[in-house]
Amino acid sequence: MNLYSVLLVDDEEEVYSVIMKKLDWEAMGFRIAGYARNGVEALEMAEEIQPDVVMTDIKMPYMDGLTLSKKLKELYQKIKIIIFSGFDEFEYAKEAIKIEAEEYILKPINSNELREVFERIRTNLDRELDEKRNIEKLRAYYMESLPVLQENFYTSLIEGRIPASEIEKYLKQYQIPWSGxxxxxxxxxxxxxxxxxxxxxxxxxxxxxxxxxxxxxxxxxxxxxxxxxxxxxxxxxxxxxxxxxxxxxxxxxxxxxxxxxxxxxxxxxxxxxxxxxxxxxxxxxxxxxxxxxxxxxxxxxxxxxxxDPQGSAEEPWEEQSIGNILKKIKTGDEQALKEAVKESVTQLSGRGASLQKYQIFITELIAEIFRFGTLNGLNLDEIFSGTGDIYREVLQMESPEALENWLLKTGRQMQEIIQNGRQDTTKSFVTKAIEYVREHYADSGLNVESVCKNLSVSTAYFSTVFKKETGKTFINYLTEYRMEQALDLLLNQDEKTYVIAEKVGYSDPNYFSYAFKKQFGMSPSKYKAEKRK
CATH class of the missing domain: 3.30.70.270 (Reverse transcriptase/Diguanylate cyclase domain)
Structure with missing residues (x-):
C-alpha cells in the first residue's frame, strides 16, 4: 500500500508525541516522516523528505506556522497543510484559508476529528494520484506528442537503430499507415x-x-x-x-x-x-x-x-569507420574505442588498399580528428605536443599495429580531456556556489533561491548537483559554514552572542543560539566557558 508522508511541526515535544500516538497512521495510509520544533527547521527538513502533508502549530519561535505554510506552498504546490492552534481567532482562520490550508484545527486535538481530517486528505491525495494516471488524459497527451514520436521513429529507422522484428509494432503504436x-x-x-x-x-x-x-x-x-x-x-x-x-x-x-x-x-x-x-x-x-x-x-x-548502380546503397567504408571511432571517443567507453580502432585498421589492411588509398584514408582521418577536436573545444596542441608534421608521421608508420597503437593512444587522450572537461564544469558550478556562500554568509537573506538566481540555474538542478559533489544539502553546508565562522568570533574575538548572530547571517539571536546548540550540543556561552577551562 502506498503510504503518504507526514511532517509534524510544534515547539512542544509532548504535543507531537501525543499526536503520533493518537492514531494508527499506517492503517490510515500515512507514515510520520519526521518532526520539527520550529518553522525554520521544518523548511530545512521539507527539502530532504519532501512530505505529502505538513501538520503545524501557529505559535512557534523563529518562524511561525503561517509563514512556514506560505513558504511550503510556494515551493511545493501540491503539499497539504494542516494548521492547529490553541487560538480561536478569526484572523488566523482567514489567513489559513488564504494559503489554502486543508484544515484549521483547535487544540486540544480530538483523535476522531483528526482521523476524519486525514481520511479526507487521503481521499484527495488518492484522487490526485489517480488523475495523473488517468487513461484519457494520458491518451490525449499521447496524441499531442504523436508527431514528435513519429519523427523520432523516422530518425531511428533511417539510422538503423530499430530491429526489423520491432518495426511493425512501432508503426501500429505511432499510427503510421505504411503499406508500401x-x-x-x-x-x-x-x-x-x-x-x-x-x-x-x-x-x-x-x-x-x-x-x-x-x-x-x-x-x-x-x-x-x-x-x-x-x-x-x-x-x-x-x-x-x-x-x-x-x-x-x-x-x-x-x-x-x-x-x-x-x-x-x-x-x-x-x-x-x-x-x-x-x-x-x-x-x-x-x-x-x-x-x-x-x-x-x-x-x-x-x-x-x-x-552509380553498383555502389548505390553503400556508404564509403572510410567515412563509416572514422565516424565510428569519433563516436566512441565522445562516449568515453575505452573498450568500445579499442574495438572500433581495431576494426578500422583491420578493414584497411584487409581490403588490399593501395598506397594511394591508404594516404587518402589517413588524410581524411586526421582532418576529421582536428574537426572533431575543434567542435568539442579540445586543445589539440596538448594532444600532439612535440609532434612535427602529424600527417607525415602517421603516413610513415611501418605497420598496421603502429597505426592502431597511435589511433588508440590519441583517442584515449581525447576521451580523458572530454571527461575532465565535463567534471570541471560540474566542479566549477559547485565551486562558484561555495565561493558565493563564503562571500555572503553574513546576509540573513541568503538561501538556495538567491544562490540559484546568481548562478542562473534551477533550484532542483542546483540541489542535485550540490549534494552529489559535497555530500550535503545546501542548507546543511550553509549552516555548518556559518557555525565555523561563529566559533572563530566566539573563541578568538570574544564577541557577544547577539553580535556573532548578526555577523554570521542570523537576524534572530535566539534562533542563532538554538542552531548553535543543535550543532554543538550546548549554548554559545557554555561552549565558550568549556573551551576556556
Whole structure:
C-alpha cells in the first residue's frame, strides 16, 4: 500500500508525541516522516523528505506556522497543510484559508476529528494520484506528442537503430499507415544561401519543406522531416517502375523551389527497397547521390541508381569507420574505442588498399580528428605536443599495429580531456556556489533561491548537483559554514552572542543560539566557558 508522508511541526515535544500516538497512521495510509520544533527547521527538513502533508502549530519561535505554510506552498504546490492552534481567532482562520490550508484545527486535538481530517486528505491525495494516471488524459497527451514520436521513429529507422522484428509494432503504436509495398529515401539538400540575400537558413528550410508537402501530398505517399540539417522524405511506391516518374517529379520540384523560395535544392534519391528495414541503406544511397552535386550541379534530382548502380546503397567504408571511432571517443567507453580502432585498421589492411588509398584514408582521418577536436573545444596542441608534421608521421608508420597503437593512444587522450572537461564544469558550478556562500554568509537573506538566481540555474538542478559533489544539502553546508565562522568570533574575538548572530547571517539571536546548540550540543556561552577551562 502506498503510504503518504507526514511532517509534524510544534515547539512542544509532548504535543507531537501525543499526536503520533493518537492514531494508527499506517492503517490510515500515512507514515510520520519526521518532526520539527520550529518553522525554520521544518523548511530545512521539507527539502530532504519532501512530505505529502505538513501538520503545524501557529505559535512557534523563529518562524511561525503561517509563514512556514506560505513558504511550503510556494515551493511545493501540491503539499497539504494542516494548521492547529490553541487560538480561536478569526484572523488566523482567514489567513489559513488564504494559503489554502486543508484544515484549521483547535487544540486540544480530538483523535476522531483528526482521523476524519486525514481520511479526507487521503481521499484527495488518492484522487490526485489517480488523475495523473488517468487513461484519457494520458491518451490525449499521447496524441499531442504523436508527431514528435513519429519523427523520432523516422530518425531511428533511417539510422538503423530499430530491429526489423520491432518495426511493425512501432508503426501500429505511432499510427503510421505504411503499406508500401516499396519504399525509397530522398534527401532535399539546400545549398548555403548567398549571404547578401540575408535569408534565415531555418526559415528557408521550413519554406522548402512546406512547398514539398504541398506539391507531393496528392500524388505521392510520403513523410517529411528534418534530419541533420536536411529535409528527409520516406516515400511509398506501388510499383518499382514509379521511381522514374518520382525522379522526374523531384527534378521539377528542385527548379520550382528555386523560383518560389529562392533555394538551391538538390534531391538525392536512394535505391528502391521492398522492406522497411532496408530504408537505412536507401538513406545512405540518397546521401551518396547528394554528394554527386559537385559533378552534376545542384537544383536538380540525382538518382543514385542511375549514376552509380553498383555502389548505390553503400556508404564509403572510410567515412563509416572514422565516424565510428569519433563516436566512441565522445562516449568515453575505452573498450568500445579499442574495438572500433581495431576494426578500422583491420578493414584497411584487409581490403588490399593501395598506397594511394591508404594516404587518402589517413588524410581524411586526421582532418576529421582536428574537426572533431575543434567542435568539442579540445586543445589539440596538448594532444600532439612535440609532434612535427602529424600527417607525415602517421603516413610513415611501418605497420598496421603502429597505426592502431597511435589511433588508440590519441583517442584515449581525447576521451580523458572530454571527461575532465565535463567534471570541471560540474566542479566549477559547485565551486562558484561555495565561493558565493563564503562571500555572503553574513546576509540573513541568503538561501538556495538567491544562490540559484546568481548562478542562473534551477533550484532542483542546483540541489542535485550540490549534494552529489559535497555530500550535503545546501542548507546543511550553509549552516555548518556559518557555525565555523561563529566559533572563530566566539573563541578568538570574544564577541557577544547577539553580535556573532548578526555577523554570521542570523537576524534572530535566539534562533542563532538554538542552531548553535543543535550543532554543538550546548549554548554559545557554555561552549565558550568549556573551551576556556
Amino acid at each position: 509495398p516499396y519504399y525509397v529515401a530522398t534527401i532535399l539538400h539546400i545549398s548555403t544561401p548567398d549571404p547578401q540575400l540575408e535569408l534565415d537558413p531555418f526559415l528557408l528550410g521550413m519554406s522548402v519543406k512546406q512547398l514539398a508537402e504541398e506539391q507531393f501530398v496528392d500524388k505521392w505517399r510520403l513523410n517529411t522531416f528534418f534530419y541533420l540539417g536536411d529535409i528527409l522524405m520516406i516515400t511509398q511506391l506501388k510499383e518499382t517502375e514509379e521511381i522514374t516518374a518520382y525522379t522526374n517529379a523531384m527534378d521539377r520540384f528542385c527548379k520550382l523551389a528555386k523560383r518560389v523560395c529562392g533555394a538551391k535544392v538538390t534531391a538525392g534519391i536512394g535505391p528502391v527497397c521492398d522492406e522497411i528495414a532496408e530504408l537505412p541503406a536507401s538513406y545512405q544511397g540518397a546521401r551518396n547521390a547528394v554528394s554527386y552535386r559537385v559533378i552534376y550541379g545542384n537544383t536538380r534530382a540525382i538518382n543514385i541508381a542511375e549514376i
